Amino acid sequence: MQQNNATKPKLADNADQAMEQLASIIASYSEITERMQSSHQKLQGEVKLLREELRHKNEMLQRKSRLAALGEMAAGVAHEIRNPLGGVQLYASLLEKELVGNEASLQWVRKIIKGVRGLDLIVNDMLTFTQDSFCDKTEVNFTALLTEVLDYARPQIRSKNTRIDITDVASNLVVNVDLNMMTRILLNLILNAVDAAGDSGNVVIKAGPHKAKDYKVFVSVSDDGCGIKPEALKKIFNPFFTTKDSGTGLGLAIVHRLIECHNGLISAINNNSGGATFTILLP
């Protein structure tokens, strides 16, 4: 009897201990499960990012090989056109001198000269697009660079009566860029925006430090024009894509190429309020 009484509490103690151990095993198990779940989610997030990065790199690679073939052809055509064009240019200007005093004929010759000049610009654009360009970077004050670019764009800005807002450009922003290339990039984006904004439209330029990985500076050019049709959004950086009667479709292709030379990024979106925004990220 006595023995029995002593065994009972012992059994109860053992049962309590077993329950405690079981509870602690279950707690550890759910802690481990939770940790595994969170690292699984983390891994899933990383896989998603890597997949996105891979998709982007694949797209860039495809674009590069497509452009290499197109570039080779464009360079060939540009060289073939350039020589006879030089001749036409020379003979037209000789003819212009010969015809001094003959206003009616001079008008025709001047039209030829103007047309040839336009063709020459296109040929130069084609060569710029196809040539390997060396990016000669220097540190420059962004506001000073932008002021110069706006001066170049002044005739178009005036003729369209465009309002240019640069209040959100950080005044002491320094960018490490190839001056000629960045001038061309900004001029192209601003002229496109002025064109899209139409008469008395608005163009907003913003620039400042960017905190995300790999890029130090952002520059954006927005307009309140008609925006970009969804089916065109994927094509606007392709050479020869244009929706304009007198466009060549080389401007944004060159901009894309020059931004690539800077190891930067460029993207375009439609604004919710109408119009489009082009954003550049620079290292």
Ligand code: ADP
């Ligand atoms: P181009 O000006 O000769 O057409 P671009 O390469 O500069 O060549 O532009 C390609 C096309 O991208 C334009 O024809 C136009 O359809 C579109 N685009 C460029 N900028 C804008 C903008 N700010 N708003 C709307 N569409 C634009």
